[in-house]
Amino acid sequence: MPLDAKIPAGPIEQKWERRKYELKLVNPANKRRHRILVVGTGLAGASAAASLAELGYEVETFCYQDSPRRAHSIAAQGGINAAKNYQNDGDSVARLFYDTVKGGDFRSREANVHRLAELSVNIIDQCAAQGVPFAREYGGLLANRSFGGALVSRTFYARGQTGQQLLLGAYQALQRQVTAGKVVSHPRCEMLELVLVDGRARGVVTRDLVTGAVRSHAGDAVVLATGGYGNVFYLSTNARGCNATAVWRAHRKGALFANPCYTQIHPTCIPRSGEYQSKLTLMSESLRNDGRVWVPARRGDGRPPGQIPDAERDYYLERMYPTYGNLAPRDIASRAAKTVCDEGRGVGPGGLGVYLDFRDAFARLGRRVLDERYGNLFEMYERITGDDPHEVPMRIYPAVHYTMGGLWVDYDLQSTIPGLFVLGEANFSDHGANRLGASALMQGLADGYFVVPYTVGDHLARGQAKVDTSHAAFRDAEREVAARTARLLSIGGRRTADDLHRELGTLLWADAGMARSRASLEHALAGIPRIREAFWSDLRVPGTGEELNQELERAGRVADFLELAELLCRDALHREESCGGHFRVEHQTPDGEALRDDARFAYVAAWEWRGPGEAPVLHQEPLAFEYVPLQQRSYK
Amino acid sequence: MRIVLEIWRQRDPWADGRFVRYEVGDVNEHMSFLEMLDVLNQALVRRGEMPVAFDSDCREGICGTCGFLVNGEAHGPLRNATICQTHMRHFHDGDVLRLEPWRAAAFPVLRDLVVDRGALDRIVAAGGYVSVRTGGAPDANALPVPKTDADRAMEAAACIGCGACVAACPNASAALFTGAKITHLSLLPQGQPERPLRVRSMTEQARAEGFGHCTSIGECAAVCPAGIQLEVIARMNRDFLRAAFSRAAGEPLTVLPVTSPMRRYEAQPPGARETADPAEEPAER
Numbered sequence: 001m002p003l004d005a006k007i008p009a010g011p012i013e014q015k016w017e018r019r020k021y022e023l024k025l026v027n028p029a030n031k032r033r034h035r036i037l038v039v040g041t042g043l044a045g046a047s048a049a050a051s052l053a054e055l056g057y058e059v060e061t062f063c064y065q066d067s068p069r070r071a072h073s074i075a076a077q078g079g080i081n082a083a084k085n086y087q088n089d090g091d092s093v094a095r096l097f098y099d100t101v102k103g104g105d106f107r108s109r110e111a112n113v114h115r116l117a118e119l120s121v122n123i124i125d126q127c128a129a130q131g132v133p134f135a136r137e138y139g140g141l142l143a144n145r146s147f148g149g150a151l152v153s154r155t156f157y158a159r160g161q162t163g164q165q166l167l168l169g170a171y172q173a174l175q176r177q178v179t180a181g182k183v184v185s186h187p188r189c190e191m192l193e194l195v196l197v198d199g200r201a202r203g204v205v206t207r208d209l210v211t212g213a214v215r216s217h218a219g220d221a222v223v224l225a226t227g228g229y230g231n232v233f234y235l236s237t238n239a240r241g242c243n244a245t246a247v248w249r250a251h252r253k254g255a256l257f258a259n260p261c262y263t264q265i266h267p268t269c270i271p272r273s274g275e276y277q278s279k280l281t282l283m284s285e286s287l288r289n290d291g292r293v294w295v296p297a298r299r300g301d302g303r304p305p306g307q308i309p310d311a312e313r314d315y316y317l318e319r320m321y322p323t324y325g326n327l328a329p330r331d332i333a334s335r336a337a338k339t340v341c342d343e344g345r346g347v348g349p350g351g352l353g354v355y356l357d358f359r360d361a362f363a364r365l366g367r368r369v370l371d372e373r374y375g376n377l378f379e380m381y382e383r384i385t386g387d388d389p390h391e392v393p394m395r396i397y398p399a400v401h402y403t404m405g406g407l408w409v410d411y412d413l414q415s416t417i418p419g420l421f422v423l424g425e426a427n428f429s430d431h432g433a434n435r436l437g438a439s440a441l442m443q444g445l446a447d448g449y450f451v452v453p454y455t456v457g458d459h460l461a462r463g464q465a466k467v468d469t470s471h472a473a474f475r476d477a478e479r480e481v482a483a484r485t486a487r488l489l490s491i492g493g494r495r496t497a498d499d500l501h502r503e504l505g506t507l508l509w510a511d512a513g514m515a516r517s518r519a520s521l522e523h524a525l526a527g528i529p530r531i532r533e534a535f536w537s538d539l540r541v542p543g544t545g546e547e548l549n550q551e552l553e554r555a556g557r558v559a560d561f562l563e564l565a566e567l568l569c570r571d572a573l574h575r576e577e578s579c580g581g582h583f584r585v586e587h588q589t590p591d592g593e594a595l596r597d598d599a600r601f602a603y604v605a606a607w608e609w610r611g612p613g614e615a616p617v618l619h620q621e622p623l624a625f626e627y628v629p630l631q632q633r634s635y636k
Numbered sequence: 637m638r639i640v641l642e643i644w645r646q647r648d649p650w651a652d653g654r655f656v657r658y659e660v661g662d663v664n665e666h667m668s669f670l671e672m673l674d675v676l677n678q679a680l681v682r683r684g685e686m687p688v689a690f691d692s693d694c695r696e697g698i699c700g701t702c703g704f705l706v707n708g709e710a711h712g713p714l715r716n717a718t719i720c721q722t723h724m725r726h727f728h729d730g731d732v733l734r735l736e737p738w739r740a741a742a743f744p745v746l747r748d749l750v751v752d753r754g755a756l757d758r759i760v761a762a763g764g765y766v767s768v769r770t771g772g773a774p775d776a777n778a779l780p781v782p783k784t785d786a787d788r789a790m791e792a793a794a795c796i797g798c799g800a801c802v803a804a805c806p807n808a809s810a811a812l813f814t815g816a817k818i819t820h821l822s823l824l825p826q827g828q829p830e831r832p833l834r835v836r837s838m839t840e841q842a843r844a845e846g847f848g849h850c851t852s853i854g855e856c857a858a859v860c861p862a863g864i865q866l867e868v869i870a871r872m873n874r875d876f877l878r879a880a881f882s883r884a885a886g887e888p889l890t891v892l893p894v895t896s897p898m899r900r901y902e903a904q905p906p907g908a909r910e911t912a913d914p915a916e917e918p919a920e921r
Contacts, residue, residue, distance in 0.1 A: 051770040066691060067757050069797055070699045086777060122771075129773035131766045131826040133790035140780025158790055164698055165793060172765035179761045179890050187754065210746050239693040273666040276675055279695045383717060386666070386725050449770045496681045498674070543686050547648060548747040550689055551681055 003256075003606055003621040006410045007111045012627055013093075016115045019411065023454050024461035031056030034460050037204055037219035038062070039191045039246050041174065042071030043167055043441060044424030045225030047448030050173035052223075053182035055453055057460075060217060061174070061183060062206055064190045064241055064553070069171040072227060072239040073444060076163025077284055078147055079155035080441040082120035087144050091152040093117045099150055100439060101628040104404075104432020105580035105596065107259070109604070110627055111411060112429045119446040124156055126449055130169040134158050147286075147438045155438045160284065160376055166441055170448070190553065191246045192484075193477040194222065194253045194420070201250075201420035202467045205477045207485070209553060212546040214481050216474040218467055221419045221456050224250060225448065228403035228425035230263065232561045232568065233513070234505020236400035237269060237282045243557035244564050247407050247426050255415040256606035256619060258408035258428035260564065261572035264435055264581045265514050266401035267333035270384055271353035280399040281384060283377055285437065288326045288333070290361040290370065291394065293317050295354050299344035305355055305393050316340050320592075329633075331434065331514075331581055331594070334398035338514045341397075348395045357393035398514060402440060404431045404581060405571075408606040408621070412455035413447060416606075419459055423447035428604065433580025485545045488555045493538030497555040500535045504528065504558070504565055512569050517585045521573040525566065532562045567607055567616060574618065577601045589632075598630050637663045637729035639672065643688055644736040649744050655734065665725040669712060670695060670702060672724055689748040697721040697861065700796030703803070704749040705736045710800035710859040718798065718861040738799050740808035742846040753799050755845035756813060758892045762841035763834035764817040766826045785823050792819040794862045801856035801864075807848030812856035814842050815868035822875055832879035837889045839876060845894055 008015040008022070026034065034057050038049040041063040053059045061068060083096040096117040101108060128134060128142070135143040135157050147155040158165040177183040188209040195203035201222040207214050229244035230236035251257045268287055269280045296303075297314045316336055318325045328336070337354050340346065347353045361370055367390065371378065378389045385395070406428040413421050413429070424444040431439065511524035535558065543549045578587040578594035579601070587595045604621040638661045646653030660676050667675070670692050677687035692702040697718045704719065706712035714722045727733070735749060743751040781789075793816070801812035818835050821827030827834070850869055857866040879885065 047770075054769045065693060065699075065701060066753060067797065069757070069760075070693055070701050072694060072699070075694045075696055075698050084776070122773075124776045125773040126768075126770060128776035128779070129766065129768045129826060131789075131821050131824050133786050133793050133820065133824070134776075135790075136781055136783045136786040138783050140782050140786075141777045159794075161698065161790075161794060164796075165790075168793065172760060173768075173770075175757060175761035176765045176767060178757075179892060185757070187757075210752075239699060240695055241693050274664055276664065276667050276671045278668070278671050278674055281696050383714075383721055384668075384723065386723065453770065494682065496678050498678060540681060540684070542681055542684055548689055548750065549686075551687060 023458040035219040038223045040226035041068030042073035043444030044448040046170035046174045051453040053177035059183045062186045073167045074164045077160045079157035079162045079438045081438045082124045087153045089152045103436040108432030119450045123445045132169045192481045195477045200418045216469040223421045225423040230400045233400045245560045248560040256408040258606040259405035260568040262404035264402040265334045265398045269399035271397035291356040295345040353395040355393040491539045497558045501558045524569045640732040642734040669722045695720045700798040703798045710804045738803035763837035789823040792816045804855040804859040809850045810847040811850035811869045815872035819868040819871045832882040832884035835875040
């Protein structure tokens with residue numbers, strides 16, 4: 001299948017304008033005749049649903065949570081980037097574009113990234129008008145901070161709760177449309193199948209998580225905004241319920257899955273404390289501005305940190321990266337932590353942790369200054385671990401945080417299935433192989449507020465036959481859902497879904513986590529089918545499908561993760577280079593930096609599902625870098 | 637340590653519930669409360685029993701999904717923390733803990749510790765927003781907001797919508813929740829045009845949902861994991877009085893019909909629930 005991204009011609013600054021002009025419009029009087037199904041109600045889904053409803057379309061939203069307001073966008077702490085240049089420090093759309101392409105290690109699509117940078121300024125205007133309580137200066141204007149190594153101050157924030165406030169803004173806009181009668185909201189309702197009629201996305205089949213009722217919903221377009229697949233690793237900073245079922249069902253129905261191996265690992269998370277661990281909590285990266293990272297120089301040194309003299313400590317980031325030191329980028333800091341722990345010098349339970357020490361900062365700046373900067377983070381750390389960072393160093397360890405890969409979409413955010421649009425973290429489009437801090441919120445809202453309301457209209461304006469749920473395709477999809485549910489319930493084995501999920505996650509983290517090699521990936525590819533086999537022969541799900549059954553929900557999601565994990569490893573194995581979040585140990589510079597191979601791998605790897613047990617087929621979308629010249633990242 | 641749990645078990649909204657006693661041995665002090673329940677549930681599933689249903693998602697205290705009463709206290713004994721952020725080091729070996737769902741007429745129990753909080757979504761839908769369409773917003777810096785107002789608006793906007801305030805209130809009032817959203821928007825210039833209609837619609841929706849009135853007891857603020865202050869209720873009341881005498885007093889309210897799943901199920905006896913009901917399709921408008 002030739003992959004045509006449908007990038008508009010012309011200079012990059014004019015592509016989006018041009019595309020907007022080319023897009024067909026739906027007659028305002030006809031908009032109410034079109035029904036759009038939006039799955040997922042985070043930043044991307046809620047903003048898209050609200051905007052589409054404002055335009056006059058009939059919209060239905062679906063989310064597994066009990067309210068649209070609970071989507072995991074809510075947990076984003078840091079902020080949202082926008083090229084407003086309110087600080088007069090030389091920021092511009094061009095600079096945000098450049099930073100994002102470079103930060104993505106030259107594996108993103110230039111045209112999409114430029115549009116993202118252009119739209120960033122509209123997002124801030126929109127959110128401020130909604131009443132999002134952004135941080136402000138005493139003059140009443142918006143405050144900014146710098147973030148993620150950017151040389152300009154372009155991050156807007158609302159305390160440490162930026163994601164929460166932006167999501168509530170979008171959620172409120174959505175609820176307004178519920179009152180207006182334009183949106184029907186289906187909370188506690190999980191999409192379990194995508195329905196295609198004549199090769200086009202025409203509906204979804206859902207399971208009501210309270211009653212178990214399986215129902216069909218027909219529409220003229222389907223929008224997936226269901227987030228990333230980080231929970232394939234079992235432990236991640238994602239919410240417990242985050243899952244890949246919607247995108248995986250779409251993938252099995254023909255949507256190509258792009259760059260599944262691009263996963264972002266965040267260096268500063270609270271380490272796991274035991275087998276029972278259910279999720280990992282992120283600590284803001286800003287802590288590395290004042291904290292120093294170290295481990296004991298000697299392996300097996302069991303002394304409390306305070307009793308280890310400086311001479312017997314290894315401040316390894318400062319040693320390995322003298323220029324950037326403790327501020328080395330996320331992927332580099334994460335890998336360095338893994339290296340020292342692999343050497344047996346890790347601290348805390350299982351030796352999977354490193355110290356982040358504020359001792360010197362307290363001596364230099366005093367407790368009051370540091371508490372002003374990090375007080376809430378110190379508190380959060382103490383609440384979770386019981387340790388007071390004023391007394392003992394924090395322990396941190398990397399954790400899976402974000403997935404850059406996702407369903408392949410063209411410039412219009414349409415997948416390879418006509419009528420299926422994919423937004424936010426669920427698509428692959430804007431972050432390349434690595435996402436910069438404060439860019440996830442920006443992308444979710446750009447897609448939802450400002451891109452898809454236009455592009456869906458173009459799809460609808462081109463016309464298609466009316467379809468309702470009486471079509472046979474819906475019966476088939478309902479039967480598939482019912483059969484899968486019945487199968488999950490009938491295995492009657494001994495192991496729980498969590499147990500099998502944890503086994504999968506442990507394998508993936510070891511073999512396809514921070515560092516990957518041909519041997520480790522082949523090991524994972526041999527192991528995953530065995531876990532899948534165990535899943536389908538030894539799983540136990542109590543209860544029935546006709547009731548609120550959280551074990552059944554979990555089992556269905558794990559079943560899909562078990563397939564996606566294999567694709568992730570295959571993609572990682574085929575990509576014989578290192579770039580961004582994908583680090584192949586065979587491909588590194590003598591200094592241990594990621595070594596790209598632009599001649600062979602400057603493309604998007606988009607995989608086609610060929611059926612269970614069949615090898616997926618690779619399709620390529622070549623990437624051209626006309627505006628940001630290819631270059632090697634260096635942080636020495 | 638060993639923890640004894642007495643947990644409310646209720647199969648569905650129609651069934652009678654009862655407390656069932658469980659014991660969890662081998663509780664690690666670093667576990668979160670919900671991880672302790674995970675351990676219990678894994679054991680139950682292995683025995684072929686239905687696990688205890690409880691809601692949770694982010695498990696870092698921000699999504700507002702989790703929450704139940706621990707010995708009568710919403711989110712348990714730790715102040716300013718959700719139950720997912722409460723760790724077992726705050727309990728003692730041999731503790732007997734009684735877990736029950738939020739209790740309020742407007743929050744029907746769906747199963748065990750899971751309740752339906754759709755009423756809170758409808759309170760927001762009744763007016764908890766600024767009516768601004770996508771696009772066409774003026775430059776964000778065109779409208780300065782005094783820093784103190786923005787900070788206070790943020791404090792109110794921090795509400796996570798968990799419903800602990802309702803559960804803690806002897807009147808099952810949603811005044812803290814409703815007042816927080818009204819306060820957030822009425823402190824900002826963007827929220828002024830709709831201020832009178834907002835307070836009238838949202839409070840009317842809360843009444844229609846079956847939440848009680850506020851009698852200034854203050855339990856809500858005491859248990860609030862987001863630290864929302866009682867002051868927001870005073871602000872709501874003041875806005876309500878002002879609205880009654882404003883020019884907007886006669887405007888029609890934007891109140892939604894109360895459509896909790898409970899009521900949906902009441903029309904359908906449990907036996908008839910397995911199959912999709914075409915009558916439930918959203919009506920053509």
